[in-house]
Amino acid sequence: MATTTKTESEKPAKAPSAKLVRNTLKEAKKLLAYHRDLLKPEDASAFEQSIGDVQKTLADRDLKQCQAGISRLEEEAARYFPKAASGFREWVEIIAVAAIVAFGFRTFFLQPFKIPTGSMQPTLYGIYPGETSYLEDDNPSPMVQLFEKIAFGKVFVDGGYRTKGDHIFVDRLTYHFRRPTRGEVIVFDAEGIPGIVQTGKFYIKRLAGIGPEEIQIKAPYLYANGKRVEDEPFLKIYSMKCPSCGTVGDFSPETHAQNQAICHHCGMTRYHGYINPMYYPHAQYLLTPDNVFQIPADHYFALGDNSRSSSDSRFWGSFEHTRLVGRAVFMYWPFNERWGPIR
Structure with a gap:
């Protein structure tokens, strides 16, 4: 069957x-x-x-x-809901969302900046040249050049290199909840400040004075309302110490104006305190130890750590609170002894 x-x-x-x-x-x-x-x-x-x-x-x-x-x-x-090109569309949407999140994070939380000049050396470095010393060749091999460019920001030229400026993160959130404190490294909008030599929209300096108070420089020290400022960041600046090699330079008030900011041991910038810019043609304030600057209320007075090579409030005075962008908090590139929190 x-x-x-x-x-x-x-x-x-x-x-x-x-x-x-x-x-x-x-x-x-x-x-x-x-x-x-x-x-x-x-x-x-x-x-x-x-x-x-x-x-x-x-x-x-x-x-x-x-x-x-x-x-x-x-x-x-x-x-x-045809699936044609859906994968591509989804990737576009993911990228767009990621870009919006990154833009929001950059706008309200952490914003990256690059240091263009040497006014904050040796705390932060701008673009600066250096010399190479190799036994066989003036320049290292291409692989070594690539590694040092990625890791340390060095761009090699014949017989030397140029180091790109430090890359940092700026905290844009904190100052919405509290006022800045003396000694913090700040970023502010410099556009339109009377007397400023415009080399960029944003400046980075150390907050030295908070209005209303009187500021004075008696080299190498900073004074606020007649008292020497002894906060930790400023003790470091007065120290004459080279952070690169650890050596400490000599200092006496009589020779400070002629004292070099360059370390004689390693050739890098060392801390050397503050100077009165009496011989600088564009300087307007604190020209001598007797000069006092009265900071208006709700204004700030900012100085570069590299006092001999910094266009700062000694040249153009104070600026308004509304110009603050944020607090420099972390140096993330290149990877060297300065990598880490900014103090």
């Missing part, structure tokens, strides 16, 4: 589980919510009706009938 065997296609479809139906409905609702604004009103209504039919069937616990509803949802999803 002949027998017949049912093929796979002839076998009755297995009813989906309630969990599968619920997950399918969840994804369908998400798909509709995500793309509703791109659909024709009648297509959106039809897809929404199909979702409702499956929900009703699930509520009636008719899981076999749910299979037909799920199949209809899949067909309509393929018709209303």
Whole structure:
């Protein structure tokens, strides 16, 4: 007696589980919510009706009938939401969202800056040249050059190199909740300050005075309201110490004007206190030890750590609180002895 065997296609479809139906409905609702604004009103209504039919069937616990509803949802999803170029579109959307998040983070939290000049040396370095000393060649091999460029920011030229300025993060959030304190390294908007030599929109200096108070320089010391400023950052600046090699230079008030800011041991900049800019042609304030500057209320007085080579408040005075951008908090590149929190 002949027998017949049912093929796979002839076998009755297995009813989906309630969990599968619920997950399918969840994804369908998400798909509709995500793309509703791109659909024709009648297509959106039809897809929404199909979702409702499956929900009703699930509520009636008719899981076999749910299979037909799920199949209809899949067909309509393929018709209303074509997958062509969907991968590319999703990547574009991810990149756009990431860019918006990064822009918001940069605007309200941490903003990267690059130090262009040497006014804050040796705390932070701008672009500066250096010499190389190699036994065989004037310049190192291409692989060594690539490594030192990535790690230390050195761009090699014949017989030497040029180091790019330090890259830092500036905290833009903190000063919305408190006022800055003396000694912090700050970034502010320099555009439009009377008397400033414009070399960039933003300046980075150390906060030396907070209005209303009187500021005075008696080399190498800073005075506020007649008292020497003894806060930790300033003790470092008075120290005559070279952070690169650790040596301490000689100092006497009589020779400070002639004292060199360059370390005689390693050739890098060392801390050398503050000077009165009596011989600087564009300087206007604190020209001599007897000069006093009265900082107006809600204004700040800023000085560079490299006092012999800094265009700062000695040249153009104080600036308003509203010009503050934020607090320099971290030097993230290049990777050298300065990498880390900024103090």
